[in-house]
Amino acid sequence: MNTMLTSVTVNKSSIARWYGMAIGGGIIAALLIANPAIHPLWALLGLLVLVATIEGLLRYPAVMLVPVIFIPQWKDLSVFRGLQSRVDLTLVSLTILCAVILFNFIVALARGGSAREFFAGQGKGIVAFFIFAGVVALSYSYTPAPNWGFTQATRLCGIGGLLFMSPFVLIRKEQDFRQFAVAFVFFAMALAAEIIFFPRYAVTQWGWAYAVKTDIGGGWIIGMAILLLFYYPFAESPSSKWFWRLLCGPILIVGLIAATARGPLVSLLLVFILTPLVLPRKRGASSKALTSIGIVLALVAASIVATSLLPHVGGKYREKTREIERVLHGSWPGGTMGERLDFYQAALTEIPEKPVLGLGVGGWSVFYYGHDYKSYPHNLFLLVAVEEGLIGIIALAAFLWVVGSTIKRILAVAGERYVVLFALVVFCFAVSMFSGDLDTNRLLWLWCGMTFAIARMLRLGPGMSQPSRRWERSGELSYAFPTSDADRTY
Numbered sequence: 001m002n003t004m005l006t007s008v009t010v011n012k013s014s015i016a017r018w019y020g021m022a023i024g025g026g027i028i029a030a031l032l033i034a035n036p037a038i039h040p041l042w043a044l045l046g047l048l049v050l051v052a053t054i055e056g057l058l059r060y061p062a063v064m065l066v067p068v069i070f071i072p073q074w075k076d077l078s079v080f081r082g083l084q085s086r087v088d089l090t091l092v093s094l095t096i097l098c099a100v101i102l103f104n105f106i107v108a109l110a111r112g113g114s115a116r117e118f119f120a121g122q123g124k125g126i127v128a129f130f131i132f133a134g135v136v137a138l139s140y141s142y143t144p145a146p147n148w149g150f151t152q153a154t155r156l157c158g159i160g161g162l163l164f165m166s167p168f169v170l171i172r173k174e175q176d177f178r179q180f181a182v183a184f185v186f187f188a189m190a191l192a193a194e195i196i197f198f199p200r201y202a203v204t205q206w207g208w209a210y211a212v213k214t215d216i217g218g219g220w221i222i223g224m225a226i227l228l229l230f231y232y233p234f235a236e237s238p239s240s241k242w243f244w245r246l247l248c249g250p251i252l253i254v255g256l257i258a259a260t261a262r263g264p265l266v267s268l269l270l271v272f273i274l275t276p277l278v279l280p281r282k283r284g285a286s287s288k289a290l291t292s293i294g295i296v297l298a299l300v301a302a303s304i305v306a307t308s309l310l311p312h313v314g315g316k317y318r319e320k321t322r323e324i325e326r327v328l329h330g331s332w333p334g335g336t337m338g339e340r341l342d343f344y345q346a347a348l349t350e351i352p353e354k355p356v357l358g359l360g361v362g363g364w365s366v367f368y369y370g371h372d373y374k375s376y377p378h379n380l381f382l383l384v385a386v387e388e389g390l391i392g393i394i395a396l397a398a399f400l401w402v403v404g405s406t407i408k409r410i411l412a413v414a415g416e417r418y419v420v421l422f423a424l425v426v427f428c429f430a431v432s433m434f435s436g437d438l439d440t441n442r443l444l445w446l447w448c449g450m451t452f453a454i455a456r457m458l459r460l461g462p463g464m465s466q467p468s469r470r471w472e473r474s475g476e477l478s479y480a481f482p483t484s485d486a487d488r489t490y
Contacts, residue, residue: 060179060183061100061103061104061169061170061176062167062170062171062176062177062179062180063179063180063183064096064097064100064170065097065163065166065167065170065180065446066180066183066184066187067093067096067097068090068093068094068097068163069184069187069221069443069446070187070191070221071089071090071093072090072217073191073217073218073221074191074194075089075090077194094159094162097162097166098162100170101162101165101166101169101170104169104170105118105169108169108172117460118168118169118456119168119456120456120459120460121455121456121459122168122406122452122453122455122456124402125399125402125403125406125448125451125452126165126452128395128398128399128402129161129164129399129445129448129449130161131395131398131399132392132395132396132398132399133156133157133160133161135388135391135392135395136152136153136156136157136361136387136388136392136438137153137156137157137361139153139357139358139360139361139387139388139392140153140360140361140362141360142357142360143359143360143361143362143363143387144359144360144363144366144367144372145360145361145362145363145364145365145366145372146362146372147362147372147373148362148365148372148373148374148375149360149361149362149363149372150362151362151374151439152361152362152437152438152439153361153362153438155438155439155442156438156439159439159442160438160439160441160442160445161445163442163443163445163446163449164445164446164448164449165449166446166449167446167449167450167452167453167454168449168452168453168456171450171453171454171457172453172457173457174457177450177454178232178234181228181232181234182234184224184225184228185225185228185229185234185248185252188221188222188224188225188252188255189225189248189251189252189255191218191221191222191255192218192222192225192251192252192254192255192256192258193251193255195215195218195222195255195258195259196251196254196255196258199213199258200213200215214259214260214261214336215259215260215261216259216261216263216264216431216435216436217440218255218259218261219256219259219260219261219263219264219265220261220263220264220428220431220443221443222252222255222256222259222264223256223264223265223267223268223427223431224424224427224428224443225248225252226249226252226253226256226268227268227271227420227423227424227427228420228424229244229245229248229249229252230245230249231275231419231420231423232418232420233417256268262434263430263431263433263434263435264427264431266430266434267427267430267431267434268427270426270427270430271423271426271427271430274426275419275422275423275426278411278419278422279411279415279416279419340377340378340379340434343368343377343378343379343382344377344379344382346367346368346377347364347377347379347382347383347385347386348382350367350386351382351385351386351389354389355389355390356389356390356391357388357389357391358384358385358386358387358388358389358391358392359386359387360387360388361387361388361438362387363386363387364376364377364383364386364387367386376436376437378434378435378436379432379433379434380396380429380432380433380436380437380438380441380444381393381396381433383437383438384396399448400429400448403425403448403451403452404425406451406452406455407421407422407425407451409455410451410454410455410458413458414458418454421447421450421451421454424447424450425444425447425448425451428441428443428444428447429444432444
């Protein structure tokens with residue numbers, strides 16, 4: 001019987017591949033006939049992307065989240081600039097992600113699953129997120145910045161909502177999360193190498209490159225990869241864990257330093273201090289965490305010394321260090337730190353003017369600059385307080401409270417295995433206090449959705465349709481995690 005099922009499954013998988021490739025190949029052939037100006041190399045590239053997408057749909061659905069995260073960091077590079085001028089690569093990656101989600105959702109239903117199982121027990125978190133997004137969307141009705149406000153509201157509800165909900169469909173087993181984490185770290189290493197060896201320079205309006213550009217987004221993503229590497233078990237044996245940490249850790253940490261972004265660096269150090277405090281009082285857990293902290297801090301120190309020898313990094317850090325010294329001596333720091341302090345002071349002055357509803361989404365740009373264009377106070381809470389007022393702050397705080405409660409429950413059930421969720425959510429939230437708006441904080445929404453998806457997985461357990469006793473009984477730490485998992489088959 002099992003042999004017959006396996007045979008049928010493989011046939012269905014093969015049929016799906018061949019049908020998809022045949023349809024895609026037919027579309028590409030039709031485009032070549034209709035428009036002979038299309039270069040054959042672009043057609044070949046399109047076919048290869050199609051094949052990779054179909055294979056990803058079938059085998060590694062969670063990995064398809066990764067391009068959405070990294071493409072915004074790379075689409076402006078000279079390598080992709082020509083392609084980006086023809087098609088928006090971010091939109092392409094989001095479209096593919098939607099196709100992956102829809103495909104996996106339909107296949108799961110066809111295999112006898114129910115839609116409710118995707119969201120079992122996570123209704124509070126989902127409702128809390130969309131209440132917050134709804135408050136932001138409603139504030140558009142009275143915003144003085146219709147252009148920038150529309151961009152912020154639609155991207156929060158669209159891109160942010162998509163990233164928040166995607167883990168519910170794509171992360172259904174331990175293996176799914178592991179595949180996503182491995183791909184994330186692999187791509188982050190490539191990003192770190194790019195930042196180290198090919199630094200980007202700020203350019204004046206006359207085209208002069210005068211200073212290394214601070215890469216806050218790159219530092220943010222690399223910081224997440226470091227947390228995944230040190231707080232999530234990619235392998236079960238201790239020796240294998242440390243092999244990967246020692247192999248990948250140095251380039252990631254050097255890449256973080258080379259990004260010259262203070263927010264991600266300070267936030268990462270904060271997380272390494274806080275995470276051992278929330279680990280369950282389990283024998284050996286705290287010592288492991290402290291060992292990780294010691295090694296990471298040693299690598300950070302070594303990396304600072306090494307990268308300080310690079311002129312394009314050392315000069316930037318000397319500039320930022322001088323800003324910090326001025327603050328400690330009670331003088332105005334100037335630079336980006338002084339700019340942020342100006343933002344914070346102005347926001348705190350404006351909040352009492354419209355304390356309940358705020359200015360409306362995007363209203364900060366008109367308040368501070370007098371124009372309707374992209375701008376924000378570089379602090380998520382201040383941004384929401386200024387633009388959505390007390391109602392927005394309550395909605396955001398309620399959502400984050402549900403996320404925190406869910407993480408606490410996960411730690412009680414799974415112990416240190418998923419402490420990385422606490423580290424990632426705290427890291428993203430800490431970075432949002434230094435930079436970003438409702439859209440650029442999209443990875444905060446992603447990790448919150450990932451938290452609820454993991455909670456759903458632990459609640460049901462593998463193959464269960466009812467809440468597991470281990471989830472219902474607080475304090476029990478004996479959940480059995482599979483060390484291996486068969487590939488998805490359809």
